[in-house]
Amino acid sequence: MSACDHCLSRRDFLAAGTAAALTTLLAACGDGATAPATINATVRVSDYPALANVGGMARLSGTSTPVAVVRSATATFRAFSLICPHEAGSVGISGAGFLCSNHGATFNASGTWTGGQRTTNLREFQVVFDATAGTLSISS
DSSP states (O other): OOTTTTOOOHHHHHHHHHHHHHHHHHHHTTOSTTSOSOOEEEEEGGGOGGGGSTTOEEEOSSOSSOEEEEEEETTEEEEEEOBOTTTSOBEEEETTEEEETTTOOEEETTSOEEESSOOOOOOEEEEEEETTTTEEEEEO
């Protein structure tokens, strides 16, 4: 057995290095791989005092992915992923909208991109409000 029985050829080394670099680049570009594929959650509106009034916004706790809910009308709610569509950074509630802390992308309360780093709108989830139970069922 020679010393290089386990050595890579120059061609194999370069191919492996290029593949690793491309994988890292795609992950850094936020190709959506870190965005949630599905979400199924039920929450009580009363657990989030900010949702008591139209225009109120709250970040949900205990969900598999970061989600914010906006009360858009008396009996209407909207839910958005808090993963930035630009590079999968963390988005937070900021005033009456949302702000990506990584690159400064801003979104209004409807999840629409409004400024900063150009990107697409926030991903919106389906919301069903059960007024009798006071719950929101959120799903993708």
